[in-house]
Amino acid sequence: MPSLASPAPVPAADRPTRIAIPSIGVDSSLLDLGLQKDGTLEVPGDPQRAGWFDRSAAPGRQGPAIIAGHIDSKSGPAVFYRLAALKAGARITVTTAGGKKVTFTVDGVQQYRKAEFPTAAVYGPVPGPVLRLITCGGPFDRDGGHYRDNVVVYAS
DSSP states (O other), rough: OOOOOOOOOHHHHHGGGEEEEETTTTTEEEEEEOOOOTBBBOOOOOOSSSSTTTSSSTTTSSEEEEEEOOSTTTTTTTTTTGGOOOOTEEEEEEEEETTTTEEEEEEEEEEEEEOOOOOOHHOOOOOOEEEEEEOOOOOOOETTEEEEEEEEEEEO
């Protein structure tokens, strides 16, 4: 569950519009994501598109920029289907509305039980610009209709 203070509005030119992760075949335009009524991160309505959490930092600005996407849908693999396969050193490029390309390097990939999600490590303050990518992972709970875990990519 995100726990960020309301940040200053992101200038229109700094809003992220596209993410590319060539090593796993991701090239997606970005939706804007907010919070759901229960305070959790909204998920993209389109499984083939990732979304930027609009209360997080703009990519390249100090703080964590948060981008989330689905692992799959009833029709098959979704935008972040291969996210857990990312390796340290892989490149991620986020393009802003102003045309700026911000490149991040994957530092690591972790999988967490949803009940043990490290909110502070993902959403909390950091000394510089970082990127966090989030999707579901682990076993699928057919009774509950969701994945048990989350996969988080840490990049700087």
